[in-house]
Amino acid sequence: MEMNKYINQNILNLPPSGIRKFFDLVSQSSGIISLGVGEPDFVTPWDIRETAWYSLTRGFTMYSPNRGLLELRELIAEYEQKSIGVSYDPASEVLVTVGASEAVDLAFRALLEPGDEVLIPDPSYVAYAPGATMAYGVPVAVPTFDTDEYRLKVDQLAAKITPRSKLLVLSYPNNPTGGIMGKEDLQALVKLIIENDLIVLSDEIYAELTYEGQHVSIASLPGMRDRTVVINGFSKAFAMTGWRIGYACGHSDIIAAMNKIHQYAIMCAPMMAQKAAIEALKNGHHEMKAMVEDYNNRRLLIVKGLREIGLSCFEPRGAFYCFPSIQRTGLTSEEFCMRLVHEAKVAAVPGTAFGASGEGFIRCCYAASVENIEEALERIQQFITHL
Amino acid sequence: MSEKFTMKLLRLLEQNSRLSASALAAMCGVSEEEIKDALKTLENDGIIIGYHTVVNWNKVGVDPVTAMIEVKITPQRDVGFNRIAERIANFPEVQSVYLMSGTYDLSIIIQASNMQAIADFVSYKLSTIDGVQGTISHFILKRYKDDGLLFESHETDTRLAVTP
Numbered sequence: 001m002e003m004n005k006y007i008n009q010n011i012l013n014l015p016p017s018g019i020r021k022f023f024d025l026v027s028q029s030s031g032i033i034s035l036g037v038g039e040p041d042f043v044t045p046w047d048i049r050e051t052a053w054y055s056l057t058r059g060f061t062m063y064s065p066n067r068g069l070l071e072l073r074e075l076i077a078e079y080e081q082k083s084i085g086v087s088y089d090p091a092s093e094v095l096v097t098v099g100a101s102e103a104v105d106l107a108f109r110a111l112l113e114p115g116d117e118v119l120i121p122d123p124s125y126v127a128y129a130p131g132a133t134m135a136y137g138v139p140v141a142v143p144t145f146d147t148d149e150y151r152l153k154v155d156q157l158a159a160k161i162t163p164r165s166k167l168l169v170l171s172y173p174n175n176p177t178g179g180i181m182g183k184e185d186l187q188a189l190v191k192l193i194i195e196n197d198l199i200v201l202s203d204e205i206y207a208e209l210t211y212e213g214q215h216v217s218i219a220s221l222p223g224m225r226d227r228t229v230v231i232n233g234f235s236k237a238f239a240m241t242g243w244r245i246g247y248a249c250g251h252s253d254i255i256a257a258m259n260k261i262h263q264y265a266i267m268c269a270p271m272m273a274q275k276a277a278i279e280a281l282k283n284g285h286h287e288m289k290a291m292v293e294d295y296n297n298r299r300l301l302i303v304k305g306l307r308e309i310g311l312s313c314f315e316p317r318g319a320f321y322c323f324p325s326i327q328r329t330g331l332t333s334e335e336f337c338m339r340l341v342h343e344a345k346v347a348a349v350p351g352t353a354f355g356a357s358g359e360g361f362i363r364c365c366y367a368a369s370v371e372n373i374e375e376a377l378e379r380i381q382q383f384i385t386h387l
Numbered sequence: 388m389s390e391k392f393t394m395k396l397l398r399l400l401e402q403n404s405r406l407s408a409s410a411l412a413a414m415c416g417v418s419e420e421e422i423k424d425a426l427k428t429l430e431n432d433g434i435i436i437g438y439h440t441v442v443n444w445n446k447v448g449v450d451p452v453t454a455m456i457e458v459k460i461t462p463q464r465d466v467g468f469n470r471i472a473e474r475i476a477n478f479p480e481v482q483s484v485y486l487m488s489g490t491y492d493l494s495i496i497i498q499a500s501n502m503q504a505i506a507d508f509v510s511y512k513l514s515t516i517d518g519v520q521g522t523i524s525h526f527i528l529k530r531y532k533d534d535g536l537l538f539e540s541h542e543t544d545t546r547l548a549v550t551p
Contacts, residue, residue, distance in 0.1 A: 023549040036549035043542050126551040175551075297399065297414040304413040347548055370403070370410055 014130050018353030022337065026347045033376045035364040036347040038175065040239040040320070042294075042367075045287040048238065048279045055275035062271060066263040067255075068096025068247070069274050075281040076247050080232075083207065084217035086225055092252040095259050096269045096277075100205045100233035100246035101127060102262070107201050107229050107248065108135035108167070110257040116166035121152045122355035123323075125175045125203070129355075137167070143357045146314050146325065150179030154188045161196050168198045170218060173206035173318020176354045176363035178299075180210060180318040186218045193227070199254075200228040205246070206319040208237035208288060211296045215318070219249075226251045229258075236319075237288050238280040245273040295320050298366040298373060305377040306364070309384060320367045323351065327360040329387055337362055344383035346376045388425055392417065396425055397434070404438040441536050453482075453498045453527040454505050457491040458513065459520040468492060471518050480508060491523070502526070 004012060026032055043049075067073060073090035081087045088094050097103040108131050112118065118132035122141035129139035142160045144150045152170065168189075172181040193200060200218055207215040219228035233246025248258060262268075280288075299316065306313045306324045313324035326336045333350035340346050340362075351358025366373060395415055399406055412419045429435040444451055460471050468486055472493055476484040483496040495513075499505045509522055530538050 017551065019549055019551050023547065026548040032548065034548040037546050038550040039546055041544065041546070300416065301410055301413040349549060353551070370406060374407070374410065 010133065010136065014133060017126055019126065019349060022349060022353070025338070026341060029341060029345070032341065032345050032347050033368070033372050033379070034347040035366070035368060035376055036349050037365050037367060039241040040236060040291065040367050041369070042239040042291050044238065044240050044243070044276070045284055047283055047287070048240070048276045051279035052272050052276040055272055060271050060275055064268045064271050064274055066268055067094065067259055068269055069278070072096055072274050072278050075278060076249070079281050080230065080249055083215065084220050084230070086217065086219045086230070088249040089252065093249055093255050095248045095255050095262060096274060097246050097248060097262065098266055098269050099235065099244040100203060100231050102266065103231040103246050103248040103258070104128065104201065104203060105131055106258040106261050107231070108132055108137060109261050110254060111167055111199055112137035113166070115164060117162060117164045119157065119160055119165060119168045121169065121171070121174070123176055123351060123358040124169065124171055124354055126354060128169050128171070138164070140165070141355055141357070144179070145357070146323070146361070149314050150174055150177040150323070151181055151185045152189065154192055157189060158192055161192070165196055165198060168193060168200045169203065170200055171203040173210055173215070175206065175319050176321050176349065176351065176358065177323040178316020178319050178321045181216070182213065183216045186216060187221060189218070190221055190224060194223055198227070200224065201231065202228050203231045205231070205233050205236050207232060209292055209295060209320060210318045211299060212317045229254055234277050234280055238284050239291060240276065240280065243273040243276055245269055245277045295367065298368070298370060301370065302364060302366045302373050302377070305373070309377065309381045320365055322364050322366065323361050324364065325361055329384060333359055333362055340380065340383055344379040346379045388428065393425070393429070396422070397429070400435070441534050443538050451498050451500060452502050452505055453496065455525045455527065456495040456497060456509065456513070457523040458493040458495060460492050461518045461520060463518060471516060474516060475513065478508070478512060480504070
């Protein structure tokens with residue numbers, strides 16, 4: 001029976017994920033070294049796991065308040081104050097969510113009217129455009145370039161603004177490029193954002209993984225606090241991807257609207273994950289910094305290695321990805337990655353999975369062991385030499 | 388050699404002494420030559436004492452006996468505990484010697500092929516040293532972790548091969 005006629009048109013028309021096809025291919029092959037993952041290679045620090053375990057033995061298996069445990073919200077507010085210098089009221093301006101992903105979805109649904117345009121730097125993480133579409137918004141890609149180190153430039157943004165522009169997504173440090181936005185880079189956008197009355201969704205999930213200088217949030221710039229929803233979580237910094245725990249901070253009206261959806265759709269984030277997140281913020285700093293230092297070492301290793309192979313690669317300053325150009329091979333990103341799996345047994349993700357501006361580039365995740373990175377570099381070199 | 392570079396190099400090697408010179412060079416932002424020179428200097432200065440491998444001998448059917456021995460000694464004028472500690476440390480079967488605070492003075496870790504060999508060491512070599520007042524031996528029954536490394540890790544990489 002053909003059931004697609006029952007499916008909502010908006011969902012039916014969503015393009016399939018560019019990564020899915022690739023995932024199937026890699027899963028069917030063996031002996032692959034994968035630089036295609038999007039998560040830490042560390043297991044969650046033991047203290048955090050042990051605390052979650054203890055919370056279960058103590059019987060913390062119930063619902064929490066919709067917005068999350070107050071203790072966790074207080075710690076989040078304290079953490080954001082320290083890391084981005086913006087203060088939020090734990091009672092009304094912090095919402096604990098099921099991963100940062102839920103927070104992104106809630107922000108879209110709480111803010112968008114049908115037809116509102118969402119400006120999304122391209123390339124970017126794969127979920128923003130479909131997320132906007134599912135909330136009946138219209139995603140508008142704003143291209144960014146390796147020559148700008150993938151910073152969002154004000155003239156590129158201005159060119160895409162229309163009377164329907166409502167929301168700007170900023171996700172720096174950036175997946176897939178590793179690009180970051182410094183204070184001046186963000187400052188350059190503020191006037192345009194305020195003139196056009198845009199709200200900013202700032203996804204800062206990779207904030208702790210900033211290797212040069214300090215992460216800066218646009219929310220910390222004058223005039224931007226109330227029009228920015230800061231989204232963050234524990235997945236990347238604390239290696240807690242599977243716990244699904246994140247949060248949003250912002251103006252109390254926006255957080256209240258997001259909480260309205262959250263309370264009906266989700267109820268609350270898992271209690272065990274909230275207990276684990278409390279431990280992460282209380283005592284996880286030291287281990288987190290050690291993981292960041294480890295990523296940094298591997299970043300330096302892979303970038304140097306790729307350049308020595310002859311693939312130009314701008315210096316990624318955040319997240320755990322690098323985004324080398326494969327243009328000199330004359331292959332498209334997808335051809336390159338397909339052949340790389342088949343012929344060299346290395347998985348990387350085609351840049352086009354993250355938007356049209358990713359053509360000519362591939363995403364390599366360096367959350368892999370040094371041995372695997374070195375072996376992958378060796379294989380890529382062999383592959384390119386024999387093209 | 389800047390102090391920052393030295394410290395970083397030492398931290399990297401302490402975690403994984405098998406990192407190649409080229410990997411160390413990339414991570415420290417220097418040339419391979421500089422890495423090799425730095426290692427030579429650190430080795431000559433006795434800052435890097437050695438490189439060793441942590442082996443779980445049980446897995447290959449070898450079952451050495453390890454004991455921790457508490458030793459009480461009479462400190463000597465001018466040299467305190469040092470001379471006796473060094474004398475004990477020179478025995479090849481002695482793996483570690485520590486001066487301790489608390490109710491005894493030296494903690495010794497000794498490994499041998501069987502219990503008798505350890506008993507012989509204690510009664511013929513250790514106890515007969517002038518200044519050794521007494522010893523208490525504790526035999527190690529099972530190793531769970533050594534040098535920061537778990538002997539049985541239940542953690543495997545369960546990540547999906549490709550994720551966004």
